[in-house]
Amino acid sequence: MTSDALTAAVRPGVPQRSSPELRPAYRARLRRRNLWIYAFLLPTIVLYGLYTLYPIAASYWYSLVEWNGFSDEQxxxxxxxxxxxxxxxxxxxxxxxxxxxxxxxxxxxxxxxxxxxxxxxxxxxxxxxxxxxxxxxxxxxxxxxxxxxxxxxxxxxxxxxxxxxxxxxxxxxxxxxxxxxxxxxxxxxxxxxxxxxxxxxxxxxxxxxxxxxxxxxxxxxxxxxxxxxxxxxxxxxxxxxxxxxxxxxxxxxxxxxxxxxxxxxxxxxxxxxxxxxxxxxxxxxxxxxxxxxxxxxxxxxxxxxxxxxxxxxxxxxxxxxxxxx
Structure with a gap:
């Protein structure tokens, strides 16, 4: 028995999430919730990318060049x-x-x-x-x-x-x-x-x-x-x-x-x-x-x-x- 069927059996009269009357509202609420999650995660993702991922990736390129860190010549x-x-x-x-x-x-x-x-x-x-x-x-x-x-x-x-x-x-x-x-x-x-x-x-x-x-x-x-x-x-x-x-x-x-x-x-x-x-x-x-x-x-x-x-x-x-x- 699926979870929706079990919900209908235990609580008859309660509409399921997959029912037509709740599907658009549930999806909209889910999108809003995910939007807030990504909004709060965005500063961490940006800072982690700038100060951790980018330096790691750049170090691989710098290891293949001769560069003193000051001049533009590499x-x-x-x-x-x-x-x-x-x-x-x-x-x-x-x-x-x-x-x-x-x-x-x-x-x-x-x-x-x-x-x-x-x-x-x-x-x-x-x-x-x-x-x-x-x-x-x-x-x-x-x-x-x-x-x-x-x-x-x-x-x-x-x-x-x-x-x-x-x-x-x-x-x-x-x-x-x-x-x-x-x-x-x-x-x-x-x-x-x-x-x-x-x-x-x-x-x-x-x-x-x-x-x-x-x-x-x-x-x-x-x-x-x-x-x-x-x-x-x-x-x-x-x-x-x-x-x-x-x-x-x-x-x-x-x-x-x-x-x-x-x-x-x-x-x-x-x-x-x-x-x-x-x-x-x-x-x-x-x-x-x-x-x-x-x-x-x-x-x-x-x-x-x-x-x-x-x-x-x-x-x-x-x-x-x-x-x-």
Whole structure:
């Protein structure tokens, strides 16, 4: 039975939407509603097209030309820019630094936030709502401001870190001025900045576990470590895959924090791919927009691989959830 027939059977005497007396009025009302929807969406569509879609499309063209960004002259060079980028050892250094940065940040955020979420998810913990807010507060703080403040805090001459080191008799410590510690320091600040969002992911995942399973396990005499091993971990395994991929993808967008803290220094030891692109596009004596666009396209392909892996992880997580529920 169709929905119209069912409506007529349940509510006899009420005209159906497909009836001749309501069809023109219903269609007119539907057109007016859709018109308002598109009217409200239009500013977003226009701005998204101008500031997101157009720059992405233009970067592909700029990657095929030699252009300094100021003159009207654009010389078509084909894939020459890509060859120069691939042949540049600094590009591969930026790729390596980005990967090292990701390998530092991802385990700390994923597993550290998991332990914290397990603690904050306990109903026995007092002031759990306060602690959740406190850990999430850095997430909503502007990243560039965090970088500037942290640079002041870690200043070896006048920052609080220098004062503490002097009291402890450690001497001057320049964490951001040394090539051996700058990347690790910036990575730890990045972990602290976005630790709260990963914690929220885990808290949301923990809320999906039915409490009946815990109650049944306690009635059967299971201890805390047995409940964690046989209920919590298997139920959270699908979420581990998704949260890890999301964190890995997020590590490719650390430009604002790294630029405000180190600007890629010292000696290019913290120059991730985004700063490498920025340096050639805007910070060079003679900007090379074509070269920078080619590097950006290659970086986009790398991110696209991560996005494809994220799609696979999401599908795999759904299959795992069906197997555990």
């Amino acid at each position: 010389t078509f060079v084909g894939i020459s820019n890509y060859r120069e980028v691939v042949a540049d050892p600094m590009f591969w250094s930026a790729v390596r630094i980005t990967i090292v940065f990701m390998l530092i940040v991802t385990p700390l955020r994923v597993f550290g936030a998991f332990l914290l979420a397990m603690l904050l998810n306990s109903p026995r913990l007092p002031f759990s709502a306060f602690f959740r807010t406190a850990y999430f507060l850095p997430v909503v703080t502007t990243t560039a401001i965090v970088g500037v403040v942290m640079r002041f805090i870690l200043d070896p001459a006048s920052g609080p870190t220098a004062a503490v080191a002097e009291v402890l008799g450690l001497g001057p410590i320049d964490l951001l001025g040394s090539s051996s510690t700058a990347l690790l320091t910036a990575a730890l600040v990045y972990v602290w900045k976005f630790f709260g969002i990963t914690m929220i992911y885990w808290l949301a995942a923990l809320q999906t576990i039915p409490q009946d399973l815990y109650e049944a396990a306690r009635i059967d005499g299971a201890r805390a470590h047995q409940i964690f091993q046989h209920i919590t971990l298997p139920m959270l395994l699908p979420f581990l895959l998704i949260i890890t991929v999301l964190t890995v993808e997020d590590c490719f967008h650390a430009f604002d924090l790294m630029q405000s803290m180190t600007a890629g220094g010292p000696y290019y030891s913290t120059e991730i791919i985004e700063i490498y692109i920025y340096r050639w596009a805007f910070a060079a004596t003679i900007p090379q927009l074509g070269f920078a666009s080619a590097a950006a396209v290659l970086f986009g392909l790398l991110v696209l691989v991560v996005v494809a892996f994220q799609a696979w992880a999401t599908a795999a997580s759904r299959r795992m959830r069906r197997g555990t529920v």
